[in-house]
Amino acid sequence: MHARRLLTGLVPLMLITTAACGEDGSATSTSDSGKKLDKVTLTLNWYPYGEHAPFYYGKQQKIFEKHGIDLTIRAGQGSQKTVQATAAGQSDFGWADTPALLAGVDQGMKVKSLGVFLQTTPASVQFFDAQGIKAPADLKGKTIAGTAGDALSKTFPIFLKKNGLAESDVQVQNTDPAGKIAAVISGKTDALLGYASDQGPTMRNKARKDVGYLRFSEHGLNFYSNGLIAGPKSLAGDAKADVAQRMVRAVSESWAAAEKAPEPAVAAMHGASEQLPPQEVLSEQFKTTLSLLHTDATEGKAPGVNTEADWKQTIDVFAEAGMVRSPKDVSEYWDAGTALKG
Known part of the structure; x- marks a missing residue:
C-alpha cells in the first residue's frame, strides 16, 4: 500500500x-x-x-x-x-x-x-480468492495487514461494527504501507486493508492469483x-x-x-x-x-x-x-x- x-x-x-x-x-x-x-x-x-x-x-x-x-x-x-x-x-x-x-x-x-x-470510497479488505472470504462475517479469526493511524485503519472498526463484528474478532497486524502486499503474498497475513483501485491490481499482477474484495461502500460505509x-x-x-x-x-x-x-x-x-x-x-x-x-x-x-x-x-x-x-x-x-x- x-x-x-x-x-x-x-x-x-x-x-x-x-x-x-x-x-x-x-x-x-x-x-x-x-x-x-x-x-x-x-x-x-x-x-x-x-x-x-x-x-x-x-x-x-x-x-x-x-x-x-x-x-x-x-x-x-x-x-x-x-x-x-x-x-x-x-x-x-x-x-x-x-x-x-x-x-x-x-x-x-x-x-x-x-x-x-x-x-x-475504494477502501476495502483485499485477499486472494483461495481464502474463501465472501462476506464480512468470514473475516472472523483472520489476520489483516493494516497501518496504524491511516484512514483505512481508523475507519475499519466502523466497518466491522456496521457488519456485526467486534474489533476483537479480527487481528490487525501493524504493517509498513509498502509491506502490505508482501505480507499477503507470503502468507503472513490473510488479507490487507487497501484501495480497490490501487493495491488489488498490483497484488494480482505480482502473484498471478485472483484477488477478492470486501468493499466498505458495499457493506454499509461510504465516504x-x-x-x-x-x-x-x-x-x-x-x-x-x-x-x-x-x-x-x-x-x-x-x-x-x-x-x-x-x-x-x-x-x-x-x-x-x-x-x-x-x-x-x-x-x-x-x-x-x-x-x-x-x-x-x-x-x-x-x-x-x-x-x-x-x-x-x-x-x-x-x-x-x-x-x-x-x-x-x-x-x-x-x-x-x-x-x-x-
Whole structure:
C-alpha cells in the first residue's frame, strides 16, 4: 500500500520549484495556435498510477489548453504532503484524499476542495480468492495487514461494527504501507486493508492469483476519496478564481473524456514516470476507478459535482473515527462557489 494514504503526523514540506511569474503573480505561455495560456501546476497524491489517466489524457487531447491552461503534472509523495504543499502555495492545485484534506483543515491549513471526483470510497479488505472470504462475517479469526493511524485503519472498526463484528474478532497486524502486499503474498497475513483501485491490481499482477474484495461502500460505509484541492494562492482575487474555475471545468471534462475512452486514456500515461505500473495493472486500476465516480445523489451528473449531504456524511464518518477533532461546516472544506454546479 502506498504511503500516500498515511494521515498521522505532519512532516516538513518539500520545496516545489514554481514557474517564473509576471508582475501580477501569474505565469503564462502561448500555445502553438497563438492562444495565451495560464501556467498551472497540479501535484498528484502519489507517483502516477491508473487513477491519474484522465489528467494525462486531458493534456494529450488539449482539453486543458481549450480552457486556457498550460498544465504541468507533478508526482506526489502522499496525500498529506500534497495537502500541505497546496495550502502553502507550493503547488497551484493538488489531487488528494479527502480524509487528508479534512485532517489538514482540522490542523489549521488553509486549503479547500474544488470537487471530489472519487465519491465512492475504494477502501476495502483485499485477499486472494483461495481464502474463501465472501462476506464480512468470514473475516472472523483472520489476520489483516493494516497501518496504524491511516484512514483505512481508523475507519475499519466502523466497518466491522456496521457488519456485526467486534474489533476483537479480527487481528490487525501493524504493517509498513509498502509491506502490505508482501505480507499477503507470503502468507503472513490473510488479507490487507487497501484501495480497490490501487493495491488489488498490483497484488494480482505480482502473484498471478485472483484477488477478492470486501468493499466498505458495499457493506454499509461510504465516504469521499480523491479530489481536486486548492489553497489561498489559487483562490484569492477574481483573476485567480477565474483560473480555478477553468481548471475545475477542464478536469471534469478530462475525466468525462477518459471515461468514454479508457484504453486511449491509459495509453496517454506512457512515459509519465519511471515507476509507472505495467500496462495491465494501469488498465485494471483505471477500470476500477471509473466505478467510484458517483454516489446515488450525483449519478448522471458531470464528474466532480458534489452535494452538501455527501460532504456531511464524510465529515461525520471521520469525526466518528477520531480523525476530525473539531468538525466544521461543509463550507470550511468545500468551495462550492468555484466547484461545478449540479
